[in-house]
Amino acid sequence: MGIVVAKFGGTSVGTGERIKKAANSVVNEYMQGNQVVVVVSAINKTTDESIKLVNESIGDTVTEKQLAGILAMGEMQSVRIMAATIESLGVKAEYIDPFSEKWPVITDSNYLNAKIDKKKTAQQAKEHIVKLLNQGIIPVVCGFLGRDLEGVVTTLGRGGSDVSAFLLGHCIGADEVIIVTDVKGVMSTDPRKLNTARKLDKITVEEMIDLANYGAQVLHPNALRYKDPNIKAKIISFEYGDLRVQGTDIIGPSHSEEDVITITKLEEKLSVLAVVGEDLMNKQGIIANVTEKVSENNLSIYGISTGESSITLFFSEKDAEKAHEVLHDLVIRGDRLSSISLGQKIAMISVVSHDFIDTPGIITSITKPLHENNINIVELSSSQTAVVVFVDWDDGDKAHKLIKETLQ
Structure with missing residues (x-):
């Protein structure tokens, strides 16, 4: 019964x-x-x-x-x-x-x-x-x-x-x-x-x-x-x-209802790759070209963002050199991309809450303590339920601690 x-x-x-x-x-x-x-x-x-x-x-x-x-x-x-x-x-x-x-x-x-x-x-x-x-x-x-x-x-x-x-x-x-x-x-x-x-x-x-x-x-x-x-x-x-x-x-859920906000720092080091080109926002299929090349080589993307003249991608440190190589091949074999650079080591901090949609100013709450402590944000992406912050690896633990202290 x-x-x-x-x-x-x-x-x-x-x-x-x-x-x-x-x-x-x-x-x-x-x-x-x-x-x-x-x-x-x-x-x-x-x-x-x-x-x-x-x-x-x-x-x-x-x-x-x-x-x-x-x-x-x-x-x-x-x-x-x-x-x-x-x-x-x-x-x-x-x-x-x-x-x-x-x-x-x-x-x-x-x-x-x-x-x-x-x-x-x-x-x-x-x-x-x-x-x-x-x-x-x-x-x-x-x-x-x-x-x-x-x-x-x-x-x-x-x-x-x-x-x-x-x-x-x-x-x-x-x-x-x-x-x-x-x-x-x-x-x-x-x-x-x-x-x-x-x-x-x-x-x-x-x-x-x-x-x-x-x-x-x-x-x-x-x-x-x-x-x-x-x-x-x-x-x-x-x-x-x-x-x-x-x-x-x-x-589910995977977390109990009491866990209103989860704040986690990825233990693995990431590397950032920037692919640049002119007027990328108006070049149809350019994102598909990049991600298809990555997929063909069984590489995982931890984050991606686009701008008018650049595409920024985050890979695990162990995959970064391979990603650099295959995406460089894409650059030199076509005429839609100009150059690619492999940047510094990155820490990724994820902040997830289903209350974010009803919480005005949440991004300010996350970024303000980092600004006050001279921590540079390399990239930030957000949705209605999550904010992901990328910072220099050496700043990762401090940034994670500051965000937790602010939000929890």
């Missing part, structure tokens, strides 16, 4: 037929001997309609506390309908909203983007949710919502319902979290843009977060921060009406 947390999104409970299909899938799982916790979003478009009514009737004078209470009505309706539907199928269920003494998710009083008190939430979940499960009852819990220490309703912000599912799964020691949505799983690309898109059997949390940060809308990065690496998770479509259907498994 295992514990399963099943979260149903708004589209998954968007009609009476879909609600009954969802309830049937929960009951079937229960009948197979598993304990099931259900997390439900507001019925499709309910939240949008509420916001529209507020804008038309109250406008900007609505307080955050008032708006949180209004937005909560969608989820409070959903849990009541879902619990009643499950009971109509012959299994005991109990809805739990923020006004219940059994409510688990405790937060601060930031009403529209509340911070979760993990310790108090874990205590509530173990005391009340686990107790219901052991009594053979299916708890049906509002997603997206919290309650502050004064008993006032709060909301969890973007990705809130998925946050609720992963959070509760962690707190009660679930075996699996299942996200039921309107897609069959995670696709290789947006099927609305390319009809050759296919479903992935599995994907890592890190990959999912990067996809989400760049626009994929299957799961919000906020929710994935609460994914327990020891709990199985998957995304499936509501269409099948079966929680056992194969979707996309979510693997």
